[in-house]
Amino acid sequence: MKICGIKSVEMALHAVHAGADAIGFVFAPSKREITPAKAKEIILELPEETWKVGVFVDESPEKIAKIADAVGLTHIQLHGEEHVSLYLEHGKPVIKSVSVRSEADIEKVRDVKADYILLDSPPSLYKGGNGTSFNWSLATKLEGTKNVLLAGGLNVENIKQAIQTVQPYMVDVSSGVETDGEKDPKKISAFINKAKRIREDV
Ligand SMILES: O=C(O)c1ccccc1NCC(=O)[C@H](O)[C@H](O)COP(=O)(O)O
DSSP, rough: OEOOOOOHHHHHHHHHTTTTEEEEEEEESSBOOOOOOHHHHTTTTEEESEEEEEESSSSSSHHHHHHHHHHTTTTEEOSOOOGGGGGGOOOOOOEEEEOOSHHHHHHHHTOOOSSSEEEOOOOOOSSSSOOOOOOOGGGGGGTTOTTEEEEESSOTTTHHHHHHHOOEEEESGGGEEEEEEEEEHHHHHHHHHHHHHHHOOO
């Protein structure tokens, strides 16, 4: 489970204690944007094994490498129109988002040379984190692909159907664990508990 758009130590620790495997920090225009200094403060408190994912939109490889090293990111998430090959040299695993509108978008996934693929809904107000779902049945074509993360409008109500349909390596949520635009600890716990139970059954 990846909980994205975390902005405080308290919420990051809450998510990790609830069972999150990954915490996402948004370094892009968004209501969830965080400064490198604040992200570093949070990352210093997180367990070694937790993925510390930096989310970037069309940022230069040099700037990403600088921020990643300065704050202690373990994974780089590219959420714009970037060419992944330019970002692989830094040595940190790369997660590339793919906006899913049609079967053609799913066909493209096998050609993306990233360590992980994050299937997400098309951009709206922000490049990601808009709380809208896509047609998960399009992603069933990827069955057996081991490195797929599923995002986009997930919440405690729909997570069962999402996991059963796509069977992703990991799920990623932001809006669905918020109340009035802020992360909600009760929703984080409920989401993680439910997703874990479903995964055990799949
Ligand atoms: O979350 C943001 O505000 C954001 C802004 C710009 C680029 C990416 C962003 N988020 C990326 C994520 O990994 C989100 O968790 C993912 O898009 C799902 O978000 P949601 O639909 O709100 O659950």
